[in-house]
Amino acid sequence: MEGLPTTMKSERRWRSKPLQTSRPSIVMAFFSCVAWLYVAGRLWQDAENRKLLTNLLSKNLDKRPKVLSLEDKLAVLGCKDLERRIVEAEMELTLAKSQGYLKNQIQKSSTASGQKLLAVIGVYTGFGSRLKRNVFRGTWMPKGDALRKLEERGIVIRFVIGRSANRGDSLDRNIDEENRTTKDFLILEGHEEAQEELPKKAKFFFSTAVQMWDAEYYVKVDDNINLDLEGLIEMLDRRRGQDGAYIGCMKSGTVITEEGKPWYEPDWWKFGDEKSYFRHASGSLLILSKNLAQYINVNSASLKTYAHDDISVGSWMMGLQATYIDDNRLCCSSIRQDKVCSVA
Numbered sequence: 001m002e003g004l005p006t007t008m009k010s011e012r013r014w015r016s017k018p019l020q021t022s023r024p025s026i027v028m029a030f031f032s033c034v035a036w037l038y039v040a041g042r043l044w045q046d047a048e049n050r051k052l053l054t055n056l057l058s059k060n061l062d063k064r065p066k067v068l069s070l071e072d073k074l075a076v077l078g079c080k081d082l083e084r085r086i087v088e089a090e091m092e093l094t095l096a097k098s099q100g101y102l103k104n105q106i107q108k109s110s111t112a113s114g115q116k117l118l119a120v121i122g123v124y125t126g127f128g129s130r131l132k133r134n135v136f137r138g139t140w141m142p143k144g145d146a147l148r149k150l151e152e153r154g155i156v157i158r159f160v161i162g163r164s165a166n167r168g169d170s171l172d173r174n175i176d177e178e179n180r181t182t183k184d185f186l187i188l189e190g191h192e193e194a195q196e197e198l199p200k201k202a203k204f205f206f207s208t209a210v211q212m213w214d215a216e217y218y219v220k221v222d223d224n225i226n227l228d229l230e231g232l233i234e235m236l237d238r239r240r241g242q243d244g245a246y247i248g249c250m251k252s253g254t255v256i257t258e259e260g261k262p263w264y265e266p267d268w269w270k271f272g273d274e275k276s277y278f279r280h281a282s283g284s285l286l287i288l289s290k291n292l293a294q295y296i297n298v299n300s301a302s303l304k305t306y307a308h309d310d311i312s313v314g315s316w317m318m319g320l321q322a323t324y325i326d327d328n329r330l331c332c333s334s335i336r337q338d339k340v341c342s343v344a
Contacts, residue, residue: 117215118154119236119287122186122205125159125223126193127171130178132223133159135344137182140227147184155233156213159184160205160220162191186212199305199312206288207297216240217247218293220309222284224344225332231340235329236287245289246322248281249331265307279324280314284332285341288313292322 123141125133137143141157142150150157164171179185191197191204202220209218217236221227239245255275257268268275281287288296296303296316305312317324328334332341 116154117151117156117213118233118240119156119217119219120209120213120215121155121157121219121221121227121232122160122209123157123221123223124198124201124205125161127161127164127175129223130174132344133178136226137184140229141184143182143184153233154215155229156215157184158186160186160188160201162188162193162197162201162204165192165194199307199309202309202313203296203300203303203305206293207300210290210293210297215290217245217287217289219285219287220283220313221341225284226342226344227285228340231329231338235327235340242323243289243291244321244323245287245325246281246292246317247287247325247327247330248285249328249334250279250324250326251282252277252279263308265311267306277311278314278318280310280317282331283308283310283313284343285330286310286313287330292317292320295320 123136141147147157161175175185175187179187186205186208188201188204188208191201193201205220206218209215217239219232219236239247253276255265255268255271255277256263257275258264259266265271271277299316303312303316306315328336329339330341331339333343
């Protein structure tokens with residue numbers, strides 16, 4: 001009996017141990033559950049995020065940016081049309097080199113038989129020069145039916161004039177009325193008729209004439225010049241088919257550097273230390289072959305003009321493969337007996 005309490009104490013000690021060791025296990029199990037719930041929650045949240053992103057990508061699949069080709073980038077930048085025009089310009093330049101600087105842009109007038117005209121003669125005139133025009137019509141320049149018969153021979157003659165600074169005023173109306181009667185004007189709609197605008201008038205004349213008439217030569221004549229028309233026709237007829245011809249009474253001269261003096265040249269400093277003009281045809285009467293007139297037409301927007309029209313035309317010819325033809329018969333102020341022009 002004495003040993004019983006000892007045994008019972010031992011059993012109590014043995015049974016109490018599980019109670020003491022299970023308490024940390026429960027705590028660990030609790031934290032494990034919490035950790036598992038946290039991880040499960042994160043995994044579920046990640047899965048939901050992935051599902052949401054997948055749905056968004058699916059909805060915006062067609063809106064996603066794509067890799068653009070060069071053509072697409074040009075179209076986006078608004079350069080597609082520019083690219084097309086560059087290609088067209090390169091093709092036109094290639095054709096121009098083989099056909100004389102520029103392809104034919106519009107259907108041009110020719111003779112009744114369909115042959116190319118020999119020459120288009122433009123006689124410069126102004127608003128106050130009606131008396132001079134009437135004198136010309138009564139002397140060397142045909143009029144009416146005779147003018148039309150001359151065109152059948154391949155020669156077109158027109159008085160060349162621009163428009164008034166006040167468009168549509170009495171000056172313009174008087175020219176329009178005169179033209180309705182005589183039908184012998186070439187009216188340069190884009191040109192303002194003024195003395196200081198004469199160099200630009202050359203660009204407008206050659207550009208307009210070469211677009212309207214298909215001719216071998218284009219002739220510019222001042223309004224104070226009388227022509228031996230048959231002599232001029234014979235001269236040009238002998239030179240048919242001569243490309244790059246720049247024909248006239250060739251001259252040079254001193255550049256006037258003092259403002260206020262006659263023939264003053266504002267761009268005098270461009271002509272070097274000697275201040276002399278380059279070789280050029282006198283403005284009284286100068287002649288260009290078709291391809292040179294075409295060159296002026298295609299490049300008119302960028303061609304530099306100087307104080308005088310003959311200097312301006314001469315400067316345009318300097319950079320070209322032009323053949324300079326100095327013909328004394330075109331020196332209108334000379335005393336030669338065989339000349340084809342004279343000062344009126």
